[in-house]
Amino acid sequence: MSEVVLSCQGLVKRFGGIVATNDVSLELRRGARHALIGPNGAGKTTLINLLTGVLDATAGRIALEGQDITQLAPHQRVRRGMVRTFQINQLFATMTPLETLGLVVSQQRGLGTRWWRSLGSDRGVAERAQQLLEQFHLAEVANQQTEHLAYGKRRLLEIAIALACEPRVLLLDEPVAGVPAGEREELLQTVAALPAEVSVLLIEHDMDLVFSFADRMTVLVNGAVLTEGSPDEIAANPQVKAVYLGYENEAIHV
């Protein structure tokens, strides 16, 4: 068994009377393609928010590369190598993918915003930005403003931004949600081709993506872990099937 990169033990999150996360323990192994699934309201988003530090846990511990990060702020967790896909906000709307990636790579390399002021002046930054543009099928839209990009391209840029932060652990939050059918394939291929050394935790409702991507799955129900296993074990698990009965869009096809 490979080494554990990210783990949580006994995580609990209460919102008043609601227990959104109920004693969750999870281990993400190095290089894993691990999916977190569960019906609506199961607590997937809350768990990711706890892992990234957006929410404080009511109880429990989180460790990254063996070090306790439970008390760290979100940006400190990013600095230690845990990055969540970035939801593009207003800040980036009028910037191009090239400018955005140049800025993030530059920040990552401790060059601050110098690259941004003298566009393309740092060859290492420009090369890495170009590499990311190509890897994420963004080269042909490199100079278009982000707000004018097709939705699928924006989702690709979000993952490219996360990868520009050189993560050890990448938390992918519903990468294909809302992406039109014609743009899905490119996104699926790109997600499948993420670097092997980056350990990935994927939250996704799309079972085709989950089953084509994951080598390990954790099923959350009512805030708690129902079961964990290989895709074959999960697909064959009668409890999992029962939980998904009635969730037509998320049906597990076996």
Ligand SMILES: Nc1ncnc2c1ncn2[C@@H]1O[C@H](COP(=O)(O)OP(=O)(O)OP(=O)(O)O)[C@@H](O)[C@H]1O
């Ligand atoms: N800030 C909050 N205040 C109160 N209750 C919350 C809050 N955030 C989440 N919850 C509740 O916690 C439970 C888990 O929600 P969460 O969004 O984590 O589930 P989810 O699995 O991500 O759902 P979905 O698949 O629909 O996104 C739900 O009952 C939800 O209503």
